[in-house]
Amino acid sequence: xxxxxxxxxxxxxLRSSRPAAAPRCLPPRLPAACQRPYSSRGEEKLDMSxxxxxxxxxxxxxxxxxxxxxxxADRLLEITGTIAxxxxxxxxxxxxxxxxxxxxxxxxxxxxxxxxxKGINYLLNLIDTPGHVDFxxxxxxxxxxxxxxxxxxxxxxxxxxxxxxxFYLAFxxxxxxxxxxxxxxxxxxxPERVEKQIEKLFDIPIDECVRISAxxxxxxxxxxxxxxxxxxxxxxxxxxxxxxxxxDSTFDHYRGVIANIALFGGExxxxxxIVSAHTKKRYEVNEVGILTPNEQPxxxxxxxxxxxxxxxxxxxxxxxxxxxLFLYKQPVEPLPGFKSAKPMVFAGMYPxxxxxxxxxxxxxxxxxxxxxxxxxxxxxxxxxxxxxRLGFLGLLHMEVFNQRLEQEYNMSVILTAPTxxxxxxxxxxxxxxxxxxxxxxxxxxxxxxxxxxxxEYLEPTVLGTIVTPHEYIGxxxxxxxxxxxxxxDMLYIDEHRVMLKYLFPLNEIVVDFYDALKSLSSGYASxxxxxxxxxxxxxxxxxxLLNGNPVEELATIIHNDxxxxxxxxxxxxxxxxxxxxxxEIAIQAAIGKKIIARETLKAYRKNVVAKCYGGDITRRMKxxxxxxxxxxxxxxxxxxxxxxxxFIRVLKRQTxx
Numbered sequence: 001x002x003x004x005x006x007x008x009x010x011x012x013x014l015r016s017s018r019p020a021a022a023p024r025c026l027p028p029r030l031p032a033a034c035q036r037p038y039s040s041r042g043e044e045k046l047d048m049s050x051x052x053x054x055x056x057x058x059x060x061x062x063x064x065x066x067x068x069x070x071x072x073a074d075r076l077l078e079i080t081g082t083i084a085x086x087x088x089x090x091x092x093x094x095x096x097x098x099x100x101x102x103x104x105x106x107x108x109x110x111x112x113x114x115x116x117x118k119g120i121n122y123l124l125n126l127i128d129t130p131g132h133v134d135f136x137x138x139x140x141x142x143x144x145x146x147x148x149x150x151x152x153x154x155x156x157x158x159x160x161x162x163x164x165x166x167f168y169l170a171f172x173x174x175x176x177x178x179x180x181x182x183x184x185x186x187x188x189x190x191p192e193r194v195e196k197q198i199e200k201l202f203d204i205p206i207d208e209c210v211r212i213s214a215x216x217x218x219x220x221x222x223x224x225x226x227x228x229x230x231x232x233x234x235x236x237x238x239x240x241x242x243x244x245x246x247x248d249s250t251f252d253h254y255r256g257v258i259a260n261i262a263l264f265g266g267e268x269x270x271x272x273x274i275v276s277a278h279t280k281k282r283y284e285v286n287e288v289g290i291l292t293p294n295e296q297p298x299x300x301x302x303x304x305x306x307x308x309x310x311x312x313x314x315x316x317x318x319x320x321x322x323x324x325l326f327l328y329k330q331p332v333e334p335l336p337g338f339k340s341a342k343p344m345v346f347a348g349m350y351p352x353x354x355x356x357x358x359x360x361x362x363x364x365x366x367x368x369x370x371x372x373x374x375x376x377x378x379x380x381x382x383x384x385x386x387x388x389r390l391g392f393l394g395l396l397h398m399e400v401f402n403q404r405l406e407q408e409y410n411m412s413v414i415l416t417a418p419t420x421x422x423x424x425x426x427x428x429x430x431x432x433x434x435x436x437x438x439x440x441x442x443x444x445x446x447x448x449x450x451x452x453x454x455x456e457y458l459e460p461t462v463l464g465t466i467v468t469p470h471e472y473i474g475x476x477x478x479x480x481x482x483x484x485x486x487x488x489d490m491l492y493i494d495e496h497r498v499m500l501k502y503l504f505p506l507n508e509i510v511v512d513f514y515d516a517l518k519s520l521s522s523g524y525a526s527x528x529x530x531x532x533x534x535x536x537x538x539x540x541x542x543x544x545l546l547n548g549n550p551v552e553e554l555a556t557i558i559h560n561d562x563x564x565x566x567x568x569x570x571x572x573x574x575x576x577x578x579x580x581x582x583x584e585i586a587i588q589a590a591i592g593k594k595i596i597a598r599e600t601l602k603a604y605r606k607n608v609v610a611k612c613y614g615g616d617i618t619r620r621m622k623x624x625x626x627x628x629x630x631x632x633x634x635x636x637x638x639x640x641x642x643x644x645x646x647f648i649r650v651l652k653r654q655t656x657x
Contacts, residue, residue: 046290046298051123053238053304057231058262060108060127060142062170063152064160064526068182070105072152072214072223073128079221080113080124082292098403105130106400107370108138108248110145110260110306111293117228124227125306132162134394137341137373140169141321145247145262145306148176148231150223155181155189155211158497159197161465161528167202176231179204180223185213197493234264234304242266242274242327244309245335249319251366255286257313258295261325262306264335269300273328274311278320282328283311317365321372341373342531343391344460345398345510346443348379348416348553350387356411357386363409364388367401374401379444381552384414389443391421395510416553419445420460420506423534428453445555448541458534459559460506463488466517468525470498475520483508484559503532505559542567542596544574545588567597575599 061069077083096106105128113124127142129135143149149170153163170177179198181191195206210226212219248260261268268274272285289297290307301307313319324334351360368374375391392398395418405411422442426432431453439458442448464485468476470492480487480502489501504513509529517525540563544554554574558566567589574587578601585601612620 046296048123048290048298048300048302048305050121051302051305053236053302054233055120055122056125056233056304057122057148057227058125058127058146058234058304058306059148059150059227059231060129060139060146060170061150061152062129062139062143062166063182064154064157064162064166065104065132067152067154067157067160067163068214069128069152072150072180072182072212072220073111073126075214075217075220076113076124076126076224077111077293078217079224080115082111082113096404097407098400102400104132106135106138108142109293110142110248110291112290112296112306113292115224115228117225122228123305124224127306129166132394132396134392134397134400136162136165136169137393139166141247143169143173143175145245146175147234148178148227150178150180150227152180152182153194153198155183155191155194156186158190158194159201159467159493160526161467161499162526164201164465164467164499165528165530177202177204178223178226178230179209181209181211182214184211185216185218193494193496197497201493236263236265236303238265238267238303240265240303241330241332242268242272242325243332243335244268244274244325246319246321246323246325248370249321250370255310257310257315257319257369259309259311259313259319259325260291260306261301261309263301263303265303265332266327267300267302268309268325274325275328275331276318276320277324277326277334279318279323281318283313286310286312319369341375341393343373343375343421344394344462344506344531345392345418345420346389347392347398347418348381348384348387348414348444349390350381350384350414350416352412352414354385360405360411360413363405363411367404367409371401371404373397377443381416384416384553387414391443392418417556418510419443419557420510422448422460422539422557423458424449424454425456425458426453427455442557445541445557446552448557451540456536457539459537459539461532461535462504462506462509462529463532464502464504464509464527464529466500466502466525466527467493468498468500468521469496472521472525473498473500476500476517476525479513479516479520480504483513484561504529505535505537507558540591543590544570545586545590545595546574546578547586548588550590563591564596567591571597571599575601 061073063069078085098106108127108129110125110127113126115122115124127146129139129142151163151167151170153159167177179202181194183189184191191211195209198204198209199206210219210222212223214220242263243265244261244263246259246261250258252258268285268288270285270287273282274285275282287297287310288301288307289295290301290305295308298307309325324332326332351357364376368376373393377389379389380386390401392401398415398418402413402415405413423439424442425439426435426449431449432438440449466476477487480500483504485502485504485508487500487502489499491499493499514527517527538560539557540560542556542558542563543550545551554570556566571587571589578585578587580601581603584603587599587601588595589597612623
């Protein structure tokens with residue numbers, strides 16, 4: 001028998017010895033109302049041509065924190081058959097580990113739902129948005145891909161500060177608004193009171209409000225019917241040239257950049273040659289599809305639909321959020337895109353070990369692709385080496401970003417004390433020539449110019465909205481006055497709730513105002529703010545010295561009226577935060593050459609006279625003198641280590657301060 005014959009016998013034996021293949025388990029068949037339009041070419045890809053523009057609805061869910069947006073999204077996914085109905089469906093669209101741990105939505109997530117209403121199949125594109133003020137940029141981006149919103153209000157809590165802010169975002173974008181009152185199953189729920197609040201503040205008739213319980217699924221089907229009836233279909237045409245808006249993007253190690261797109265015209269499929277309006281680079285489309293909420297490939301995407309696109313973009317800088325994509329040799333007028341986010345808080349970020357610099361740089365690039373509201377500038381510090389100055393929308397945003405770096409990219413970093421962007425109007429002709437302008441922005445205390453060369457300093461302000469039960473008004477007004485705030489308005493929403501408007505200096509609220517407000521109001525008050533420009537202020541730079549050496553990372557810019565109190569408080573906090581050494585540490589707060597506060601951290605001290613019992617006192621004095629000389633030498637050459645977590649902990653003010 002030849003080699004070919006022996007090979008054939010061997011294969012025959014191998015086949016006969018294999019166990020029979022197990023029958024393939026198919027997923028349960030969906031009800032007819034929710035069946036997906038699979039194409040005849042196989043069940044792995046969807047045929048989206050069965051959904052004309054008239055049967056598409058694009059909408060977002062907006063609300064204050066913890067009013068039940070993600071729970072409502074879960075029920076909508078279950079009712080439409082997008083996910084199986086189980087007890088484990090809790091915040092299905094909250095995919096990040098940080099979202100699961102904190103119980104809040106940080107990233108807007110989209111999902112396509114299929115629903116049959118009065119015999120017509122509809123495609124509903126849902127976007128679940130964050131509720132915290134620090135992530136309002138995610139909300140404004142999501143609204144650009146929608147024609148309507150579901151405004152969720154807690155039947156127990158009523159209208160809160162972020163409810164008002166999100167309503168006006170949707171109102172200014174001229175979107176259809178469906179008010180939904182959630183948590184009607186709670187013992188203290190009062191939907192009638194909430195309906196009156198909605199009518200008074202937003203001028204929406206009471207009969208348009210839908211009462212639901214997202215947790216129990218009560219009346220949720222009615223919300224879907226309202227979405228189809230009230231929200232208009234997108235205004236676009238498949239016959240037009242391709243025009244796609246990139247409203248979000250993520251990075252995959254194997255497939256490159258995955259862009260979330262909303263089509264405002266034309267159609268797109270695998271093999272199409274597309275061009276980016278921002279970078280002018282040309283790409284070939286590798287895959288298109290919809291999110292259900294997992295990626296589901298389709299043959300094509302058509303005008304009015306929302307989905308994802310993979311086109312071999314390998315660099316994170318290639319997928320700019322707000323970019324317009326069009327077909328090669330068919331240029332179109334680019335879409336307006338998004339107004340860039342304005343950072344409210346700046347902090348220095350440095351690798352713990354400088355050998356990790358390149359890895360951290362790569363991680364930052366990929367994470368800022370997914371969170372485009374973070375601004376990044378190169379920076380360096382004598383103590384911490386090369387790093388970056390990052391701009392965030394708030395302190396929670398900063399903490400979440402840091403947590404995502406650690407969890408998703410395994411990066412340990414040092415974050416310096418958060419600061420806000422100040423401005424200085426220069427009076428020195430030499431400095432004006434050096435900077436090329438008369439007004440400079442200061443994002444790092446190390447760049448703070450001397451008072452002699454400045455005509456005035458400017459600090460950023462915000463217009464804050466506080467919604468609180470009326471019994472806490474007195475305490476909250478005292479808190480606001482302590483933070484140098486100016487009252488602008490006071491409105492009773494109903495007989496129990498008050499809405500206060502204050503003009504705050506941003507640096508007074510950025511670190512711990514929200515914590516203090518929650519503490520004073522037993523957790524009932526809510527807070528939201530928006531940018532209100534700059535105002536003149538008496539600002540100074542305060543340095544923290546350890547044994548006479550300034551700690552650059554703890555330098556702060558503060559108002560002159562608060563310098564002494566803040567200096568004393570920081571020194572006390574540092575005394576608790578820095579571990580004791582074998583030598584004495586002098587902790588000082590200084591303005592220029594003037595020391596305004598001091599704390600002394602005592603040294604560990606061995607009892608060198610323990611062996612002396614009786615005898616001449618000169619022997620004891622000699623031992624003590626020698627010990628003092630040793631401590632003095634140690635203090636000259638010893639380095640004081642400030643723990644990594646001390647920076648934020650030191651700046652957190654106590655409520656009574």
